[in-house]
Every structure is written in C-alpha cells, then in structure tokens.
Amino acid sequence: MGKKANVYIVISVFTLIVLMLLQYSRPKEINWFPSFVSQHKIPFGTFVLNDVMEKMFQGQTQQVNKPPFEFLNAEENNAGTYFFVNDKVEFGEAELHTLLDWTSKGNTLFIASAGFEEQLTDTLHLKTSGLYADFGEEQKQRHRLTNPQLQSEDGYIFDKDSHSLYFKSIDTLNTKIVGEVSSVSKNDSLAKKQCNVLRQSFGQGQIILSTFPKAFTNYFILKDNNKNYTAGLLSYLDASQPIYVDNHYKSGKSFYTSPMYIFLNTKEFKWAYYLVLFGALLYVVFEGKRKQRAIPVVMPLQNQTLAFTRTIADMYFEKGEQKSIIEHKIAYFLEYIRTHFYLNTLKQDDVFYQHLAMRSNHSKEEIIALFSYIDQLNASTEPTDDALKKLNSLIEKFKAKAHGK
Structure with a gap:
C-alpha cells in the first residue's frame, strides 16, 4: 500500500472520528410521541x-x-x-x-x-x-x-x-x-x-x-x-x-422486550456500540486484506460426449459402414418415439401409425411413408451415402414438425 493511500485512510478515519464526536455532543432530540405511559418522562408521558x-x-x-x-x-x-x-x-x-x-x-x-x-x-x-x-x-x-x-x-x-x-x-x-x-x-x-x-x-x-x-x-x-x-x-x-x-390502553409500551433498547436509548452505550462496530469493520478490512491469498482458478471439466460421438460417427463413415450407421440411427429414432410420444414401437401397424400421426402433428400418410423408407433401408444390404443422408433428413424434418417448428 502506497503512501498516498495511507494519507487517504488517515484523513478518512480522522473525519469519521470528528463526525462521531459532533454527533455524540449534539443535544438529544425531544421525543414527542404520545405514549401516555405512567413510567414515561417524555413530554407526552403521564x-x-x-x-x-x-x-x-x-x-x-x-x-x-x-x-x-x-x-x-x-x-x-x-x-x-x-x-x-x-x-x-x-x-x-x-x-x-x-x-x-x-x-x-x-x-x-x-x-x-x-x-x-x-x-x-x-x-x-x-x-x-x-x-x-x-x-x-x-x-x-x-x-x-x-x-x-x-x-x-x-x-x-x-x-x-x-x-x-x-x-x-x-x-x-x-x-x-x-x-x-x-x-x-x-x-x-x-x-x-x-x-x-x-x-x-x-x-x-x-x-x-x-x-x-x-x-x-x-x-x-x-x-x-x-x-x-x-x-x-x-x-x-x-x-x-x-x-x-x-395502563392497558396506552399508545406506548410500558416496558421494552428488545435487549438492544438499553444500548440504543442510552447515549454512552449507543456510542460504545457504534465504536465496537467501527473497530470490527476496520479489523476485517485491514487484517483480512493482509492475510488474504490468491485463490487459483479451477476450470470446470468439459463435456466430451459430443466430441466422442462425432469421432465414432466419423470412423463409421470413413470405413463405409453405412449399414451400421443406419441401424443406430433407426434405433435412436425409435427410442425417441418411445420417450417422447409414449408409444410401443415393437408392433408397427395402422393403429401405431394413427397414434403417432395424432401425437406428432403429422398426417398418417407421412408416417407411413417415413416407416416404409425405414423398412426399405432395413432390407437393403449395402445402402448408399445418399440413402443415409435422406434418412437423416427425414428424421430431422419429422422432429422439427413434431415440435411445431
């Protein structure tokens, strides 16, 4: 801490002490509250x-x-x-x-x-x-x-x-x-x-x-x-x-339940209380600053799930294993239908198509067309890259329309 900062602190402390002395020496304000309490010696006590x-x-x-x-x-x-x-x-x-x-x-x-x-x-x-x-x-x-x-x-x-x-x-x-x-x-x-x-x-x-x-x-x-x-x-x-x-119907209190009343109602106790608070504040400011140590910044762990998934997908794609990718894609899509629309995907019949169409904001014909293409890919032994891209496009369009986008 430089000399200039020390001068500012000394001036601030001195000014505060002067203000406290002026406040302490100021005459006590008259309490004009109409209490009518027999023990009160204020103007409107009895x-x-x-x-x-x-x-x-x-x-x-x-x-x-x-x-x-x-x-x-x-x-x-x-x-x-x-x-x-x-x-x-x-x-x-x-x-x-x-x-x-x-x-x-x-x-x-x-x-x-x-x-x-x-x-x-x-x-x-x-x-x-x-x-x-x-x-x-x-x-x-x-x-x-x-x-x-x-x-x-x-x-x-x-x-x-x-x-x-x-x-x-x-x-x-x-x-x-x-x-x-x-x-x-x-x-x-x-x-x-x-x-x-x-x-x-x-x-x-x-x-x-x-x-x-x-x-x-x-x-x-x-x-x-x-x-x-x-x-x-x-x-x-x-x-x-x-x-x-x-003594029951009185605007003021005949006795005070708060222990702080003794400190705040007596000038000497009140200013002693203020001095203790001021001293505690100074202790916290200076003593705490002197002992404080820098806290190292710990970076949170990053979620590598998405990067891992992309890596695996790239490996499948580069090896030309479109069939495996399509199977995973279809499996995830069926899981999506089960968790979002609460439908059993084991039996894909007219009742299943009707319920899925009603719950996903699609027509029955659109659902039948999507699952017909899925059945076609399941039956294919060597699907092409274009077939994989078309499947992905159909699934994404289905999800977007199901969520009102």
Whole structure:
C-alpha cells in the first residue's frame, strides 16, 4: 500500500472520528410521541400525572395492567372510579357493555381520549366534531373550566395541536358541561367556545368524558400554570373511593422486550456500540486484506460426449459402414418415439401409425411413408451415402414438425 493511500485512510478515519464526536455532543432530540405511559418522562408521558394523583388521592390509586373486561370480572368488590387516558380509547362491544354496566351500579367512568367509539357516543346521545383555527391564525387552543371556582381569567393555552375535538351535540337534560375549548385568535372575544369536557349521569353512576387527553401529560402539567386545569379535572373524582388507573390502553409500551433498547436509548452505550462496530469493520478490512491469498482458478471439466460421438460417427463413415450407421440411427429414432410420444414401437401397424400421426402433428400418410423408407433401408444390404443422408433428413424434418417448428 502506497503512501498516498495511507494519507487517504488517515484523513478518512480522522473525519469519521470528528463526525462521531459532533454527533455524540449534539443535544438529544425531544421525543414527542404520545405514549401516555405512567413510567414515561417524555413530554407526552403521564409520569407527573401519576405522581400528582398519588399525592392527591393518598392510598386510593391502583394501577391496572389488565383489560377492563378481565379486571372487572375478576374483582368482586371494585367500586370506585375507572380512569382512562390515551390518545385513542376504544373498548369493543363486549368490554364497553361491561364498563357501562359497572358504571350504572354507582361508579364513575372517566375517559380522556382524542376520539370515542360510535357505540359509546350513541349510547350517551353525543356527537363530536373538529375545531380548527382559521387561515392565518395561530394553531393554538384555549381551554377553560366552567366551574367558577376553577376558572382562570386567561384560560389555559395548548400549542402542540393544530386541531381539537369537541362535542357539537349533547343530551342537555342529563349532561353538565365541565370544560370548554376555543381557538386562539386575534379577536379573542369572537372565538366561539365549544364543549370538550362533560359529565353525564348514567344509572346510579356517572361518566366523565374529555376530548383533551394531553391535559394529563407531563408537558401540559409542567407548562406555566396549566397544572390548575388538570387539578380541576381531577377534582371531579371521588377521593373517598378507589381510583383504578388504566395502563392497558396506552399508545406506548410500558416496558421494552428488545435487549438492544438499553444500548440504543442510552447515549454512552449507543456510542460504545457504534465504536465496537467501527473497530470490527476496520479489523476485517485491514487484517483480512493482509492475510488474504490468491485463490487459483479451477476450470470446470468439459463435456466430451459430443466430441466422442462425432469421432465414432466419423470412423463409421470413413470405413463405409453405412449399414451400421443406419441401424443406430433407426434405433435412436425409435427410442425417441418411445420417450417422447409414449408409444410401443415393437408392433408397427395402422393403429401405431394413427397414434403417432395424432401425437406428432403429422398426417398418417407421412408416417407411413417415413416407416416404409425405414423398412426399405432395413432390407437393403449395402445402402448408399445418399440413402443415409435422406434418412437423416427425414428424421430431422419429422422432429422439427413434431415440435411445431
């Protein structure tokens, strides 16, 4: 390896090391994935919410990792509040029926979701719609609580969504509006307030629905004074009874099964892993090149069958043994008929000629003429070269027409 090549290698390695150092020192990107998992400390996790609830409802919160259907059927005395928070909560017919039946017995069902299944909204006589900012307006929403004791003069601003869901139609006789949402506009007095949190009695219990699940995330709670909005919503929960916090319906994973997660999620382990891979690559390139030996080229054996056949044929032809050549030629032709058309060649009668003509795309007369000439050659004691050439020509024409050529 020349000096010029060594210089290029050194420059390449140095550049790669610099790039890796710059990448290592770069600030870690914020993960905005809406996981809603209680252990996650990312912006849209619910670690702060669970910490707040444990302090507000001391000894009353219980983390539930089972599906609601399984949990409610397994527990005999499970009265209280079932608390769901996720980007999307959809139960299914059987599970929803179980939850509603449990709620009607004097319990509370709290669901914060950016969308609800049709069966639930139809049961509660609700209809939802989307709230979007006008063109040129900021993509922000202002959230308020309707309870005078929980109201804030300026409301609570959320600036991480371009739209918000609200209830455009509610059952006014049984429903109480708990929270409202409006778009932040230049003329705030003209912004129309829409219901996005409501409470509705259901049997002997109650159902609380919120279309703003991100009100319970780390980002919203820790920003400005937004914690008062979240605390206001939590104040509607009965602190005297157990509160079952759902961990089943979550967009994110509460634990990771892949062992590579530890390496790739921790900066130090991740770059140590990359360095090991880079070192292994360098070892393969340089060590492998140094020990590699030239592999000799072994030519494959040639098929000498055709050359051997031609040699034997030339010997027969030169010795004038046309009779032997004709006999071999006829024998190979009959074998060809047996293997390609599956006919018995021992008895050459009208039935044989008819079947061979049908299978080889020939007329019966052409087959009879060919085999008549073969019989003529078999009967001849000293056939000529012309007779041999004519036989070969007839056989080749037969094969060509039989194969559609």
